Structure formats: structure tokens, C-alpha cells
Amino acid sequence: MIMKDRASPGIRKVCDAGLRRLRPGHPVAGKLEERRKQAEAGFGGEERVDGVLAEYRHPGPIRVFADLGLVCGSRFQLDALLLTRSWACLLEVKNISGRSVIRDIPPQLVRITKDGREEALGSPFAQLDSHLMLFRDWLHERNTPIPVYGAVVFAYPSQMVEAAAAPHPILFPNNIPLFLRNLPEHPLLDEHELDGLARQVLAAHSPYVQRPLCTMYPQVSRSDIRTGVICPDCGEMGMRWHDRAWHCRCGCISRSAHIGALHDWFHIFGGELTNEECRRFLGVEDRHAAKRLMKSAGLEVSGSGRWTTYRLKL
Template structure:
């Protein structure tokens, strides 16, 4: 039984905003295209694992929780958490193109592309070790004495994987049912205890809050970002605000009352902190401060105070990432 939906990675929206707003010759734009592809591939691999688990039938009660963020001393993220009356199991999911070589010393995964380039990534074994330790501590704090197992899952059998010393099982999705079915253990929880543990996980879950673009790439500043409102029909910049609506200056002649919402969303994906009325006017290219204030309020932003006589409008970035502006 899958207990919650998997959220799309917030980095996708950040990359999309950056690709819309940065000029094509900006070197950061190329990096964002690659990060966007990696995030999409990773999410696709996780969905592949979810689909296999959705069809799996365990001999006893089973609870499957994708994409779990928990805190025990520090925050940790689990790709998939599987709970039964006998054990818990963490699945660390990878979808990496090319050939993957997992090394022990130092712990890393080396990705070798088709053209022979090498790229060093974090070791999935080290990540799984950390998650196992933290989740065991999390269970200990709740007096839940069940063993915790783990495995690294490569999402597609076409992926080539080498590991000199595999400290954890390496699986492809079609082997997950066999792996879970053969985990040792006797029932330590009754079904009520299992449901309560599942409830505690879901209540404790803290969605990952993606950092805005400027904190990832300090070279992204207001000077390097395109201002203006993008047409909701033709995708060109240059909509103008008049007669309480946005009018496209291109041949499509689109008229919209809410085109500013997407632009304000772009702002919060790119820049950190709140948005002042002056910043809103500059970014949307409008002159009327009262119109700008109405636009910010209509986009779901909350007025937090005054600074130099101008309203300061803040928005919780986590909520924004989840699509609260739509």
C-alpha cells in the first residue's frame, strides 16, 4: 500500500525559471539544462520503482512511503521507505546514464559517459549508510525495535554498474519483490503498531525546500536576469499592463489578467528573501505602485511590514515550490 504521492523535485522549477530568465549565452544556463535533465531522469527512475512496488503483494501488511524527509539530529531524505510488522527497508534509487563505477576508497560513484568523460558523484553506499544510521536513531527515539535493511536500486536494467566491494545489495526494480520477500525477521509489531508507526512517519515528514537559484550560483544577480512578463500564449517577453490587464505586444495579441503570477513565481525561484513593491515594479516593468501591490496580493504573497515607506511582501518559498501561486 503506497501511503503518499511522490513530489516532483523542486530543482526542476528553479531550473525552468532560470532558463526563462537568463540570457542564452549566460554560462549558468548550460548548467541548468544539465541539472534539469538529471532531475527529470532521477524522478523518472523513482517513479519506475514506485510502479513496481505498487504491484508488489507482501505476505503480511506493508506500507510503502516514497520521498520521505525526516529529522533526527540532522535532516535526511529517503527515496523509498518500506515498513512491515517485521522490519523497515530503505531503498536508495539511482538513474544515471553511462557506466557507473562505485568505489570504496574514497567513497564515490564515478560516472563514465559514452564519450569517455568521467564525473565523480557521491557514493550511494555512503548515502545509504548515513540514512540507515539516522533512521535507526529515529526509530530508537520512538521505542520501535525493528531491524532496518537497505539496498541501492538502479532504475533500469540497461544501466551498467560496477562495484569493487558492494557493502549493500544492488538491485534492479524487477528484483525488489524477491529482495523484500526474503528479508529475515519475525513479526515484532501488530498491525495497530504498524499503522501508528506509519502515521508518525507521515506526520514527521518535512518536504524538501529547494534553495533559490542565486544561492546556488552567486553570479546570478538582478543584472543578469531578464525582467518583464512573459506572454501566456506565445511565450515572448514584453506584455504591458493597461486597462487592468496584460496585453501582449507581439502579433498574438493575447490579453491576460494573471500573467504576472508566473513572473512573481520566477522571482522567488531565482532570488532569496522577500519582494518589495519597488522590486516588483522593476521586475514586472510596471510604474503604478498600487497596481504592483494588488498584483503581489493576488499572487498569494503576504504583507509583512514596512521598510523605507515601501511594503515588504514575503512568501514562504516552500509553499511557492509546491505551487501555491496557482
């Protein structure tokens, strides 16, 4: 049973907003293109694993969680968590192009590209060990004495992986069902207790808050960001607000085009939006119109009067 689906990565939204809004030729644009490709690849690999888990049928009840954020002393993010009456299992998912060489001293993964370049990344085994330790502590705090297992999953069988020593199993998605079936089955929880634990996991989930563009890249200034509402039909910047709708030179009329622009603002700048800043970014003169536009976008409101601010709902 799927208890929690995977959300689209926030970094992808930040990159998209930046690529739409940065002035042409800005040096950060190339970095955003690369980060977006990496996020897309990682998300695609995780979705491939999600597909296998959605079709998997365990002999007993099983609860599956994707993209789970928990806190136990420090925050940790699990790609996939599976719970049964007998065990918990963490899957650390990787989608890395080129050849991956996992070393234990020092613990790192070295990615070797087709042209022979090497790039050092964090060891998936070290990351999994950290998550196993933290999740065991999380269970201990809740007096739930079930064993916790783990595996590193490379999303595509075409990926080339080398490991001198493998303290945890290395799997491809089609290996996951057999791996799960071979885990020891000694029920320690009844189904009612399993469901209670699943509810605790969902209640404890803490969504990851993606940093906005301007904190990721301090060299991006407000003057680097193009303002205005983008036409949903032709893609041109600078729709005009009148007669309670957005109008573009191409003839497009929209009542909701500002919503995407406001989301761009939060992905780029973060924090709280004022009425004045909203008017400046959207190109609206009337403060009452700006207030209605922010309200229609479903933003959270705090304060009152001249001290009113708006935030993007998580």
C-alpha cells in the same frame, strides 16, 4: 498503501526559471541545461521505482513513502521508505548514464561515459549506510524496535554496474518485489502501531528547501535577469497590465500570467518580495495593483504597511 507521493524536484524549477530569464549567452545557462537534464533523469528513475511500489502487493500491511525528509541530529532525505509490521526498508535510487564502477577505498562511484571520460561521484553504499544509521536513530528516539534494511536501486536494467564489494543489495526495479518478499517476517508491531508510526513519519516530514539560483551561482547578478511577464501563448516577454488583465502584442489576454513570473522571481532570488520589487519585476506602476497581483498568486504575507513582504508558500 502509498502514504506520500513524490514531488517534482525543486532544482528543475530553478533551472527552468533561470533558462527563461537569463540574458542570452550567459555562461551559467549551459550549467543549468546540464543540471536540469540530471534532475530530469533522476526524477524519471525515481518515478520508475514508484510505479513498481504502487503495484506491489505485500502479504501483510505495508506503508510506502516517497521523497521523505527527516531530521535526527542532521537532516536526511530518503528516496523511498517502506514500513511493515516486521521491518523498515530504505531504497536508494540511482539513474546514472554510462558505466558505474562502485569502489570501497575510497568510497565512491566512478561514472565512465561512452567516450571514456571518468567522473567521481559519492558512493551509494556510503550514502545508504548514513541513512540507515540516521533512520535507526530516528526510530530509537520513538521507542520503535524494528530492524531496518536497505538496498541500492539502479532505475534501468540497461545501466552497467560494477562493484568490487557490495555491502548492500544492488537491485533493478523488477527485482524489488522479490527482495521485499524475502525480508524476514517476524511481526513486532500490530497494525494499529504500524499506522501510528506512519502518522509520526508524515508529521516529521521536512520538505527540502531548494536554494534559489542567485545563491547557487553568485556570479549571476540582477542585471543578468530579464524582467517582465511572459505571454502564455507566444512566449514573448513584456505583457502589459491594464483593465485588470495582461495584454500581449500577439492578442493574448490573461488574468493569471503574472503568477509564473512571480514564481520565477522566487526561484531566482529567493527570500522575501516587496511591493516595489514586484512592480519592478512585473512592469507595473500602481502599488495597489501590485498588491492585488501578489495576493492573487497565493503568496504568504508578513508585516504591514510599508514593511509588508511576501513569500512563496512551501
